[in-house]
Structures are given as structure tokens and as C-alpha cells.
Amino acid sequence: MISDPIKLAAAGLGRGFMLTLPSLLADPHVRLTACAAPRAASRQAFLDAFGGRAHESVEALAADPEVEAVYIATPHQMHREHAEILAAGGKHLLVDKPLAITMADASAIVDTVEAAGVQLVAGPSHSFDQPVVRARALIDERDLGRPAMLHAFNYTDFLYRPRRPEELSTEQGGGVVFSQAVHQIDMVRLLMGGEALSVYAATGAWDPARPTEGAYSAIVHFDGGRFATLVYSGYAHYDSDVLQGEIGELGAPKDMAKYGAARRALAAVASPEEEAALKSGRTFGAVDPAPKAPYPEHFGPVVVSCPRADLRLTPTGVEIWGDERREFVETPAAPSPRTEVLRGLYDAIRRGAPPPQTARWGRASLEICHAILDSARTGEPVPLKRQS
Ligand SMILES: NC(=O)c1ccc[n+]([C@@H]2O[C@H](COP(=O)([O-])OP(=O)(O)OC[C@H]3O[C@@H](n4cnc5c(N)ncnc54)[C@H](O)[C@@H]3O)[C@@H](O)[C@H]2O)c1
Incomplete structure (x- = not known):
């Protein structure tokens, strides 16, 4: 039994989010509290299904005090910008693969989260299977x-x-x-x-x-x-x-x-x-x-x-x-197919014990x-x- 699940939001409600959603709903390590999505229909669907708050922009999500961590499931090329905005708001990050497209963007993400002192878990990826x-x-x-x-x-x-x-x-x-x-x-x-x-x-x-x-x-x-x-x-x-x-x-x-x-x-x-x-x-x-x-x-x-x-x-x-x-x-x-990545996020935030898949890990995989x-x-x- 987990009494203090991570208050998690999602940035981007596309395919990546859809594939992780069954785990987000079933897993005790997280509670889905908010989202950022540019399409009004997606925001309304989120509110209808889960309540919470649906923001139009990642900036608004970064300012939401009810959010501890954000699952960045926006297209690859947006990961850097969204990581920078959210880390500046003190949010911990779960960044879907790949961490970024260019090595320069990956390094910027590493520098950003290390300077902000927030946790970043690079996933979900099949290394958490x-x-x-x-x-x-x-x-x-x-x-x-x-x-x-x-x-x-x-x-x-x-x-x-x-x-x-x-x-x-x-x-x-x-x-x-x-x-x-x-x-x-x-x-x-x-x-x-x-x-x-x-x-x-x-x-x-x-x-x-x-x-x-x-x-x-x-x-x-x-x-x-x-x-x-x-x-x-x-x-x-x-x-x-x-x-x-x-x-x-x-x-x-x-x-x-x-x-x-x-x-x-x-x-x-x-x-x-x-x-x-x-x-x-x-x-x-x-x-x-x-x-x-x-x-x-x-x-x-x-x-x-x-x-x-x-x-x-x-x-x-x-x-x-x-x-x-x-x-x-x-x-x-x-409890869920993606439990290991959600446990990893939980351990990183609650216990200061991140899994190996940190921002530096994500950059190393991108280099390959x-x-x-x-x-x-x-x-x-x-x-x-x-x-x-
Ligand atoms: N781990 C997995 O199993 C898995 C599977 C599929 C995709 N992904 C990853 O998810 C990421 C997104 O890919 P996808 O296939 O879901 O794409 P997608 O186009 O289906 O979804 C992207 C979503 O981001 C939203 N978006 C765009 N700009 C935004 C903004 N400024 N703020 C908030 N939301 C915004 C779009 O409206 C869309 O809903 C990619 O990095 C991809 O690699 C991971």
C-alpha cells in the first residue's frame, strides 16, 4: 500500500500517453492529477475522465501547485523546451524516449535538471520491462x-x-x-x-x-x-x-x-x-x-x-x-505493465533513489x-x- 503516490500530470495526450495510460490508472505509485494539451477536445475528455485540471499550455502546467511531476509525452523535438519550462517550475520529470533528438538538446536537459535539482527519469522504455x-x-x-x-x-x-x-x-x-x-x-x-x-x-x-x-x-x-x-x-x-x-x-x-x-x-x-x-x-x-x-x-x-x-x-x-x-x-x-518505471519515478522523488535511467542515461542512449x-x-x- 502506498499512501503518498506522486501527483503526476501529463504533457501531451497522444499515442505515447495512451500506451502508458492503463498503467497510470492501475499503478499505486502515481495519481493522475492534471494535463497540458493544446486541443480543447482532449482537455475536455481528460476532465470528463479524470477530473483534476486541464491546462492549455505547458507554462500553465508548470505553475500548477497540485502537480509534483510531469510525464513529457510530447513529440521528441519539444522535449527540451518542455523540460526547461517544467524544471523551472520545480517539477520532477518523466521524459518519454528519446530524451531529445540532438545531443545539444540532450545536454541542455541534463544541465537544466541538474541546476534545478529536480529528478528526471528517462522513460518509459523497454529497459523497465x-x-x-x-x-x-x-x-x-x-x-x-x-x-x-x-x-x-x-x-x-x-x-x-x-x-x-x-x-x-x-x-x-x-x-x-x-x-x-x-x-x-x-x-x-x-x-x-x-x-x-x-x-x-x-x-x-x-x-x-x-x-x-x-x-x-x-x-x-x-x-x-x-x-x-x-x-x-x-x-x-x-x-x-x-x-x-x-x-x-x-x-x-x-x-x-x-x-x-x-x-x-x-x-x-x-x-x-x-x-x-x-x-x-x-x-x-x-x-x-x-x-x-x-x-x-x-x-x-x-x-x-x-x-x-x-x-x-x-x-x-x-x-x-x-x-x-x-x-x-x-x-x-x-500492479501494472509499466510499474517499474513508475516505481522508479516514485523512488527518485520520495527516496532520492533514482533508477539508472536518469537524464545522463538518456543522453548516453541517444549518443548510441x-x-x-x-x-x-x-x-x-x-x-x-x-x-x-
Ligand atoms: N514509450 C512508448 O511506448 C511510446 C510510444 C509512443 C510514443 N512515445 C513517445 O511519445 C512522444 C510523443 O509521440 P506520440 O506518438 O505520442 O505523438 P502524438 O502526436 O500521438 O502525441 C503528441 C501529443 O503532444 C501534444 N502536443 C503538441 N504540442 C504540445 C504542447 N505544446 N503542449 C502539450 N501538448 C502538446 C499533441 O497534441 C499530441 O496529443 C514521443 O517522444 C514518442 O517517442 C513513446
């Missing part, structure tokens, strides 16, 4: 040795979900590297521990109608000769959830009979404006939030190789392939996103400088 957190703990508890190799891959329909125009332009933070690689990078960094040193990568942009990266393959080298491979395709063909018990990314059973639905829905769209409107039609107030998912979230198959065991993460737990026997460790029941793009462009490995 319960099987990831459990695997990390098992590596230490079972003394399996430092992870030496990690393999993570994910095949989704990401590129064919309805998008705003900037989400299809790499320069403006679009494509799978900024929005999806960052999940894998966060997971990989958490599981591997230690410091990433360099990145060697290739990217694919195979659909001229959606001219941004839809796929990548990257090798991240860590200290001590350790390494991880990250593979992703958002081209809506193969679906790696078939290897995950047909449980989708958000922890709900997936209807595999709906194969091809994302491309079919887009085929009916005639212009970028229509596509953006289709995306808006999936935001808060336009559709009901999904029910709370029965399983933890996941981001595709992951295998971590330690000196004394391989660990395979599944949507419901962790398989340990030890020297002489195999074991399955189930993840314990949780840029390194993937740079390495793909130059064909050379890219050394990392902002990891510690």
Missing part, C-alpha cells in the same frame, strides 16, 4: 558472471503505423533509430552493465514512400571485450512476436489473423495530412484506452550470454540455460542512436564519448 529487470537481478543473484554477449532482435510493423510527417524524416527525429533503437539500447545497456565503447552499424531505408530508416543492424562494443548485436526491422513483414508466445509488445495476446492490417489501413490514406489525422484518431479522447495488459511488456527476443549461463528473456519471465540444467523464473505479478546513423553513413566504427 519486468523480465529485463528480473534478468539483470538474476545475473547478480546467481553469480552468473559479467554478460559477455547479447543478442536482441525485433521485427514489427513500426514504419507502417500512421505517422506525423516529421516521424518519416530522419533529420527531424523520425525513423526507427530514434524511436525504436533507443528501446533496445536502453535494454542492452542495462543488461550488459559497464560502459559501451563504440558502435558499428548499417541501416536500411527500403521504401521510397516512407523515406527514413526502417531497419538497422548494430554491434555495440563494451568494456572488457564484451559485445551486443541489435537488429530491428519495422517493415511489417516478419513478426518476431511469433517467437514470444504471440504476446505483443504491450503485453496483450496478439491476433495473428490481423496480419497486414497496418499496411492495409495506410493504403486508404491519400496525403500526409490524412495520415496525421489517422494518427490523431488513435489519441486520448478519440478512442478508449486499451484494458490493462495481462503480461509484462517486451521488445522482442533477447538472449544474454554470461560465463556460467545463457539467459533468454520471454514475455512472462527468464529462461536460465545453466551449465547442467535449465530453469524458468517467472516474473512476479505487478546517433552513432548507429553515423556508422551507417561512413561505414566506420564510431567511438562513444558521453557514456559515463
